[in-house]
Amino acid sequence: MKQVPAEYYQLMEQLQAVDFVLVELTLYLDTHNDDLDAINQFNHYVQERKRIKKQFESQFGPLQQFGNSYSGKPWNWNDSPWPWQV
Amino acid sequence: MWIYEKKLQYPVRVSTCNPMLAKFLIEQYGGADGELAAALRYLNQRYTIPDKVIGLLTDIGTEEFAHLEMIATMVYKLTKDATPEQMKAAGLGAHYANHEKALYYENAGGVPWTATYIQAKGDPIADLYEDIAAEEKARATYQWIINMSDDPDINDSLRFLREREIIHAQRFREAVEILKEEQGRKKIF
Amino acid sequence: MHTHHKSYQPYVSPFDPCKPMIEKTYSTPPHLYIGFQPPNLPQFTPMEALRAGTLWKAFYDPWYGPYEKKNWGVPS
Numbered sequence: 141m142k143q144v145p146a147e148y149y150q151l152m153e154q155l156q157a158v159d160f161v162l163v164e165l166t167l168y169l170d171t172h173n174d175d176l177d178a179i180n181q182f183n184h185y186v187q188e189r190k191r192i193k194k195q196f197e198s199q200f201g202p203l204q205q206f207g208n209s210y211s212g213k214p215w216n217w218n219d220s221p222w223p224w225q226v
Numbered sequence: 227m228w229i230y231e232k233k234l235q236y237p238v239r240v241s242t243c244n245p246m247l248a249k250f251l252i253e254q255y256g257g258a259d260g261e262l263a264a265a266l267r268y269l270n271q272r273y274t275i276p277d278k279v280i281g282l283l284t285d286i287g288t289e290e291f292a293h294l295e296m297i298a299t300m301v302y303k304l305t306k307d308a309t310p311e312q313m314k315a316a317g318l319g320a321h322y323a324n325h326e327k328a329l330y331y332e333n334a335g336g337v338p339w340t341a342t343y344i345q346a347k348g349d350p351i352a353d354l355y356e357d358i359a360a361e362e363k364a365r366a367t368y369q370w371i372i373n374m375s376d377d378p379d380i381n382d383s384l385r386f387l388r389e390r391e392i393i394h395a396q397r398f399r400e401a402v403e404i405l406k407e408e409q410g411r412k413k414i415f
Numbered sequence: 416m417h418t419h420h421k422s423y424q425p426y427v428s429p430f431d432p433c434k435p436m437i438e439k440t441y442s443t444p445p446h447l448y449i450g451f452q453p454p455n456l457p458q459f460t461p462m463e464a465l466r467a468g469t470l471w472k473a474f475y476d477p478w479y480g481p482y483e484k485k486n487w488g489v490p491s
């Protein structure tokens with residue numbers, strides 16, 4: 141049975157960290173829509189997440205579907221493992 | 227609409243096969259102050275709340291689904307390879323008889339989830355105060371589960387989830403301030 | 416001194432069946448004292464923030480069980 145390499149966990153954690161900053165800033169901006177520093181920081185991490193997502197997907201397949209990620213050939217969205225399995 | 231992402235919000239690790247912990251954790255899956263109730267409460271209230279706070283309810287409601295998936299992951303891993311004997315010894319015999327290893331929206335006592343756990347009053351202040359209370363109750367539940375757990379990896383994830391309740395409560399309190407339309411809302415010490 | 420735990424001493428009866436817990440504590444997390452969040456509060460790094468469960472240091476209030484080693488410093 142194939143298992144994911146250690147790099148999967150490292151890259152995933154990098155993405156989780158950046159995405160977490162984005163979650164926190166999103167909730168903060170929902171109640172502070174005039175904080176320009178926070179908006180700039182938000183946009184900075186949007187770019188950062190794009191970069192990490194691209195790197196992760198090139199090695200481990202799509203993170204999202206319905207067209208929010210490109211597909212490999214054959215269709216690889218269904219590929220294991222799912223997040224609760226790793 | 228919602229887009230699924232093949233990623234947990236926070237890494238979930240489990241140290242030992244311990245189905246009894248799963249029995250306690252299911253409180254946060256299908257209990258009154260659990261993550262399912264939280265997600266459905268906020269996402270349902272947002273249709274009848276002033277536009278200024280719809281975004282916040284939408285985003286916190288969405289984050290609650292990520293938390294639901296983390297709890298599901300813990301329960302799944304804690305029970306995945308448990309024998310029927312172990313399930314029985316953990317107090318999950320009744321669950322096993324009805325559901326085998328399947329997850330079910332029920333509380334720690336095995337009572338199925340019900341919509342009566344959540345309220346939608348149509349009054350923005352009443353609804354937001356319910357939301358603040360729900361976050362504090364969920365925070366307390368995480369405390370009590372951490373107090374009973376000797377699994378350091380599970381506790382690490384539960385600590386994350388407890389901290390999220392604090393932040394959500396903070397944002398709901400700010401939402402109340404916004405709806406009060408107080409000018410001097412900068413700082414209240 | 417400001418803490419995020421408060422305590423009280425419940426009445427102890429000579430007829431209480433269990434060994435008395437002299438002191439009971441409860442949690443009073445930081446958000447109860449901050450009010451509307453002011454801008455530019457000190458932040459954690461992204462990896463620390465993930466571990467802490469919050470981006471802002473002022474809201475960090477970790478809870479540890481009786482079987483765990485407590486770590487009140489930088490989240491790791």
